[in-house]
Amino acid sequence: MSTLNTRIKDFYDASTPLWLNTWGEQMHHGYYGPDGKRKTEHKQAQIDMIEELLAWGQAPEQVRSFLDAGCGVGGSSRYLALRHPEATGLGVTLSPVQAQNGERYNQEAGVSDRLNIRAQDVYTLEEKHNNSFDLIWSMESAEHMKDKQALMDLFYRLLRPGGKLVMATWCHREEPPALTTNDQKVLDKICELYHLPPLVSVPTLGAAAAQAGFDNLATDDWSAAVEPFWGAVISSGLDPRNWPGLISAGMSTIKGAWAMKYMKEGFSTGAIRYGVLRGTK
Numbered sequence: 001m002s003t004l005n006t007r008i009k010d011f012y013d014a015s016t017p018l019w020l021n022t023w024g025e026q027m028h029h030g031y032y033g034p035d036g037k038r039k040t041e042h043k044q045a046q047i048d049m050i051e052e053l054l055a056w057g058q059a060p061e062q063v064r065s066f067l068d069a070g071c072g073v074g075g076s077s078r079y080l081a082l083r084h085p086e087a088t089g090l091g092v093t094l095s096p097v098q099a100q101n102g103e104r105y106n107q108e109a110g111v112s113d114r115l116n117i118r119a120q121d122v123y124t125l126e127e128k129h130n131n132s133f134d135l136i137w138s139m140e141s142a143e144h145m146k147d148k149q150a151l152m153d154l155f156y157r158l159l160r161p162g163g164k165l166v167m168a169t170w171c172h173r174e175e176p177p178a179l180t181t182n183d184q185k186v187l188d189k190i191c192e193l194y195h196l197p198p199l200v201s202v203p204t205l206g207a208a209a210a211q212a213g214f215d216n217l218a219t220d221d222w223s224a225a226v227e228p229f230w231g232a233v234i235s236s237g238l239d240p241r242n243w244p245g246l247i248s249a250g251m252s253t254i255k256g257a258w259a260m261k262y263m264k265e266g267f268s269t270g271a272i273r274y275g276v277l278r279g280t281k
């Protein structure tokens, strides 16, 4: 496993139990209306994010097979499995701790016979999966994946003709004007503490998808819609009831908690952007 992937695996292995205790199975931003002003309970906002992205992404009505690429403990995977009772799903994460928890949740939700969550690097998905998925769901995981062109090429290969890619991912702001020294400093901190390779802009992501062959491509910037989320995560980090879990999760989780301040700063200066993308094979 590459050094980056080992760091990602170790980070999620250590931090997932704490996240599950404080936030639950969804490990992504909430959606608070297009301008971020909607007053929504934060866990509901995470569910709203899934619904909004499925709608904006023009996800197919009929899904027989889906891939959740970078699935965490499979919060979205189960959501999709329950929405599409005929579908089979595969979720992959680098973290065996997430995969074990995901499989347990699958059993509790009664979907373990048709939803498989396993620890595997998405880049290593075998050729037998080529042309097999109606939907590839990529929720806040592509920022961890270094080679965006190889990722888009892979997703294109795995989708059935007519299949849909729907993605939400952390990006940096569009250039020009070039990123400032301060932008770069904040982005470097976020990447270091959350184990991300250098981020790309939303247009760069779109260009990689176009190069891979995707049609009906669209991208958008949902930064305003998600910005309230970090205030809530910081509040949960400041709640003394969560400190024992934070300490026992270890140093990389504590550093991840510290990185929340950079996320808030990055959103307020505009250096970090929340990109969404849809495309059809």
Ligand SMILES: C[S@@+](CC[C@H](N)C(=O)[O-])C[C@H]1O[C@@H](n2cnc3c(N)ncnc32)[C@H](O)[C@@H]1O
Binding pocket: 005, 008, 009, 012, 025, 026, 027, 028, 069, 070, 071, 072, 073, 074, 075, 076, 092, 093, 094, 095, 098, 120, 121, 122, 123, 138, 139, 140, 141, 142, 144, 145
């Ligand atoms: C912030 S979590 C998001 C989890 C999930 N999508 C959700 O919204 O609840 C990022 C996930 O990406 C996964 N990930 C990162 N790089 C990966 C790779 N190369 N292959 C598979 N999973 C990867 C991590 O293991 C982790 O589960």
